[in-house]
Amino acid sequence: MNAVEMRGITKRFPGIVANDQVHLSVNQGEIHALLGENGAGKSTLMNILFGLYQPDEGEIFIREKPVKITGPTKAAALGIGMVHQHFMLVEPFTVTENIILGAEPTSRGCIDRHRAEREVREISEKYGLRVDPTARIRDISVGMQQRVEILKTLYRGAEVLIFDEPTAVLSPQEIDELMEIMENLVREGKTIIFITHKLKEIMRICDTVTVIRRGKTIGSTSVKGTSEQELASMMVGREVSFSVNKQESRPGKTVLKVQSLTVKDSRGVEAVRGLDLEVRAGEIVGLAGVDGNGQSELLEAITGLRKAHAGDILLNGEAITRLQPRAIARRGVGHIPEDRQKRGLVLDFSIGENMVLQTYDQTPFAKGFLLRYPEIFRHAKRLIEDFDVRTPDEQTHARALSGGNQQKAIIAREVDRDPDLLIAAQPTRGLDVGAIEFIHRRLVEQRDKGKAVLLMSLELDEILKLSDRIAVMYGGRIAGWLNPKTTNEEEIGLLMAGGKVGEEVAQG
Incomplete structure (x- = not known):
């Protein structure tokens, strides 16, 4: 029996058709992948199923009965829950308070907290989610926060769970744990729609996959009867290379030198401890590690976003340890940050304005105290075309773009500045295989132009390739x-866990 069927769904926004006569059929008790490029219309389609958008055309059937989903409350009543890519949690609240928000159990007119915590703990144990109901959201990991989002849907009785790019912000270990949770959910009779562009995850866990390209349904197939290469071709409409073509590196002078660096985290605990690091012109240094081992604090110190407690950071021989982020950027450091929405973009600015965040006061974008918007938008239009950023135009707000296209806009801005040192933190997080291929090529091009690249990624195959x-x-x-x-x-992985390996290379 079909748990969900969507027929002829069309959704238009100003200047773009996000969904164009899309069809989706999901069987009861399966994990069904919804695969597509960044901006293909996957999230829009699921936002329609969850009631956040209303379709301009088309029909929706839940358990083979026609329904009109007027909002998330109606979707919840029909047994549909959604785990959003960007979590919708109140950080000062506890796990339980977030889960019951809007559906609080009461006793004699007051919220029954003991009952709520008991119910949350029972659901958590039933599905192997293992979350402390009393912990505050701000004190738990990203992976745990995602479990809270899942528990929110289960608490409301969801039978169909929509996961929107659920692995985009998780470490490899957290991804393994999520896969196990999804399998547990299906064993308990739930149905999962898994929005993703990660082919390995589809091949590993999904039963069926439907591919959407540029708002249209390309087709559906059994995962057992296909391959990663076939899915990639369906998704982007051409052959995709999974390897990185690059020549032998020819490293030159030292561009970045980090000496005895100590950096404290937001709690005042040493996250980086007496670290030494060099990155030379014409090479890519990959920074691997389990999330939370100081990588983020190291990059924040280099870019000026976090003050160093001790030690020195030199760029082309000049100390930049105590400079402000703007001064460091002006001296030749480009930064693709981990969190594109908090650190990479001003979401309520246009794409054009975001493309000149570090250079808006320079020629040709400014004349005196006045911004020259024709020049700003002309510049943005070129970058949008060069980096295939899917947006109606350069004046569209950054908030309106898909996560992957937001990422491509940041990469376009930073690479175009042609910095001596490019710091790339999770540069392909949230990108489809076609975009990943493009970004990898751009990073290698920077290296081959004699630039220094410091790459931080949780994707070990990306670290090894680049x-x-x-x-x-x-x-x-x-x-x-x-x-x-x-x-x-x-x-x-052995080094990441604190072990030793037989063969290591010298830092230089």
């Missing part, structure tokens, strides 16, 4: 240096 040298961080220090030609994911 890096000329790999530094593994553990406990705020460099646990070891590896040669990507002679190492593998197992060796990197």
Whole structure:
């Protein structure tokens, strides 16, 4: 029996048709992947199923009965829950308070907190979610926050769960745990719609996949009867290379030198401890490590977003340790941040304005105190075309773009500035295979132009493909240096866990 069927769904926004006669049929008790490029219309389609948008055309059937989903409350009543890509949680609240928000159990006119915590704990244990009901959201990991989002849907009785790019912000270990949770949910009779562009995850866990390209349904197929290469071709409409073509690196002078650096996290605990690091012109240094081992604090210190407690950071021989972020950027540091929405973009600015965030006061974008918007938008239009940013136009607010296209806009801005040092933190997070191929090529181009690239990624295959040298961080220090030609994911993983491997390379 079909748990969900959507027929001929069309949704238009100003200047764009997000969904064009899309068809989707999901069987009861399966994990059904919804695959597509960034901006293909996947999230729009699921937002329609969840009641956040109303379709301009088309019909929706739940358990083979026609329905009109007028809002999320109606969707919840029909047994549909959605785990959003960007979590919708109140950080100062506890896990339980977030889960019951809007559906609070009461006793004698007051919220029954003991009953709520008991129910949350029971659901958590039933589905293997293992969350402390009394913990505050701001004190738990990203992976735990996602579990809270899942519990919110289950608490409201969801039978169909929509996961919107659920692995985009998770570490490899958290991804494994999520896969196990999804399998537990299906064993308990739930149906899952899994929005993603990660082909390995589809092949690993999904039963069926439907591909959408540029707002249209390309087709559906059994996962067992297809391959990653076939799915990639369906998704982007051409052959996609999964390898990175690059020549031998020719490293030159030292561009970035970090000496005995100590950085404290927001709690005042040392996250980086006496670390030494060098990145030379003409090479990509990959920074690997389990999330939370100081990588983020290291990059924030280099870019000026976090003050160093001790040690020195040199760029082309000049100390930048105590400079402000703007001054560091002006001296030749480009930064693709981990969190595109908090650190990379001003969401309520246009794409054009976001493309000149570091250069808006320079020629030709300003004359005196006045911004020259024709020049700003002309510049943005060129970058939008060069980097294939899917947007109605350069005046569209950044908030309106899909997550992947927001990421491409940031990368376009930073690469176009042609910095001496490009710091790329999770540069392909949230991108489809076609966009990943494009971004990898751009990073290698920067290297081949004699630029220094420091790449931080939780994707070990990305680290292995792109890096000329790999530094593994553990406990705020460099646990070891590896040669990507002679190492593998197992060796990197061993260092990431605090172990030792037989062969390491010198830092230089």
